[in-house]
Amino acid sequence: MCDVKACSSAKLPAYARAVAYPDNENKLICLISLLNVYDIPHRLIGGMSNVLIKNGIYNGVLIKTDKIATNYLAENRITLGCGIRTSNVIHRMSAIGLGGMEGLAGIPGTVGGMLKQNAGAYGYEISDRFTEAKCYLTDKGHTVNLSKDEMDFSYRHSILSDSSIVLLTATFELLHGCSDDIISQIRYFRSCRAESQPIKYPSLGSVFKRHNGIGAGYYIDRAGLKGFSIGGAQISEKHAGFIINRGGATADDYIRLADYAKRRVYSEFGIELEEEIEVI
Numbered sequence: 626m627c628d629v630k631a632c633s634s635a636k637l638p639a640y641a642r643a644v645a646y647p648d649n650e651n652k653l654i655c656l657i658s659l660l661n662v663y664d665i666p667h668r669l670i671g672g673m674s675n676v677l678i679k680n681g682i683y684n685g686v687l688i689k690t691d692k693i694a695t696n697y698l699a700e701n702r703i704t705l706g707c708g709i710r711t712s713n714v715i716h717r718m719s720a721i722g723l724g725g726m727e728g729l730a731g732i733p734g735t736v737g738g739m740l741k742q743n744a745g746a747y748g749y750e751i752s753d754r755f756t757e758a759k760c761y762l763t764d765k766g767h768t769v770n771l772s773k774d775e776m777d778f779s780y781r782h783s784i785l786s787d788s789s790i791v792l793l794t795a796t797f798e799l800l801h802g803c804s805d806d807i808i809s810q811i812r813y814f815r816s817c818r819a820e821s822q823p824i825k826y827p828s829l830g831s832v833f834k835r836h837n838g839i840g841a842g843y844y845i846d847r848a849g850l851k852g853f854s855i856g857g858a859q860i861s862e863k864h865a866g867f868i869i870n871r872g873g874a875t876a877d878d879y880i881r882l883a884d885y886a887k888r889r890v891y892s893e894f895g896i897e898l899e900e901e902i903e904v905i
C-alpha cells in the first residue's frame with residue numbers, strides 16, 4: 626500500500642494500492658487503457674483538495690496528474706495541461722498583464738479538478754475564460770475536442786462529472802489589462818480568503834454546496850455547530866462551511882462530522898445539504 630496522506634489537502638491518513646505519476650498525455654492515456662483492460666479500479670487525482678478516501682483506503686490505482694503540466698501561450702490564449710495548479714498560472718499571467726481569473730487565486734486545485742467542479746469564488750468561475758478542452762473518452766478509446774457548450778458547465782458541475790471523460794488540456798482566453806491592477810485584485814481576493822477561511826488548517830474547502838444561493842456555512846452556524854468536533858475533525862470556528870483537521874483527524878471523523886452537520890441542518894431548517902466534496 627502507498628501512503629497518500631501527504632497528497633491530500635486535508636492531510637487525512639490514506640493509502641492506495643498504487644500511485645502513478647504519468648508525465649505526459651500519451652502515458653496517461655496508455656495507463657488508463659491498460660487499467661481498463663485489466664479491470665483495475667483507478668481514479669485521477671489533481672490537488673486532492675476536494676476528494677476524501679473512504680476508510681482511508683483506496684483499493685486501486687490513484688493517478689496523480691501533477692506532472693502533466695504543459696503550458697503554451699499564444700497572445701492571450703493559454704493552453705494548460707490538466708495537472709497544473711491554476712492559481713500558479715493566474716499569478717504568472719498577472720505579471721505580463723493577463724487576467725480575468727483573479728477571484729480564483731488561492732484555490733488549491735489543478736486545471737482538471739477545477740474544471741470538473743467548475744470551481745468558483747467571488748463571482749468568478751473557471752468556466753468564464755475557458756474556450757475548449759482536449760479530452761480522452763475512456764469508454765470509446767479516443768480523444769475529442771470539446772467546446773464550452775459541450776462541457777455543459779453549471780454550478781459545481783461539468784461534463785467531467787461523468788468519470789469516463791478525462792481532461793487532458795484546456796485552453797483559456799485571458800483578458801488584457803494593467804499588470805498592477807490585476808495583481809492588486811489578486812491580493813484583494815486572497816486577503817478576503819485569508820480573512821474568512823481557516824486556511825491555516827488542512828481542509829477540503831467547503832464541504833457542502835450552496836443551497837438556493839446561500840452558503841451551507843450559514844445554516845451550519847445557525848444550527849450552533851461552529852467549533853463542534855468529532856475526533857480530530859472540527860467545524861471551523863472561522864467558517865462553518867469548512868471542516869478542518871485540528872490534528873489526527875481520520876476520514877471517518879470527517880465523514881461522521883459532515884453527516885452530523887447535514888442531519889442537524891435538516892432537522893432545524895428542513896434543508897437537505899448536498900456534498901461538494903467527493904468521497905471515493
Ligand SMILES: Cc1cc2nc3c(=O)[nH]c(=O)nc-3n(C[C@H](O)[C@H](O)[C@H](O)COP(=O)(O)OP(=O)(O)OC[C@H]3O[C@@H](n4cnc5c(N)ncnc54)[C@H](O)[C@@H]3O)c2cc1C
Binds near residue numbers: 669736742792
Ligand atoms: C482551502 C481550500 C479552499 C478552497 N476554496 C474553493 C473555492 O473557493 N471554490 C471552489 O470551487 N472550490 C474550493 N476548494 C475546493 C477544491 O480546491 C476545488 O474543488 C478544486 O476544483 C479541486 O481540484 P483538485 O485538483 O484538487 O481536484 P481533486 O480533489 O484531486 O479531484 C476532484 C475531482 O476531479 C477529478 N479530476 C481530477 N483531474 C481530472 C482530470 N484531468 N480529468 C477528469 N477529472 C479529473 C477527480 O477524479 C475528482 O473526481 C477549496 C479547497 C480548499 C482545501
